[in-house]
Amino acid sequence: MAEWNYETAIAQVEAIIQQLETGNLPLEAVFTQFEVATEQLQACEAFLQAGQERMTLAVETLDPGSQPDS
Secondary structure, eight states: OOOOOHHHHHHHHHHHHHHHHHTOSOHHHHHHHHHHHHHHHHHHHHHHHHHHHHHHHHHHHHOGGGSOOO
């Protein structure tokens, strides 16, 4: 399986949304596609949260006020 990628996941979710909006999918396919989209969005949320935490840590290490006195 290929490595997970945020941009690819978003593109997959967008494609699923387009398919669902057509109204041409059988009901079981709608359920399956919805589950896939939900899983991808959860992975995207976790990815963004981890990125935000990394950026917060990076900013904190740059703030001279947050460094202990030597």
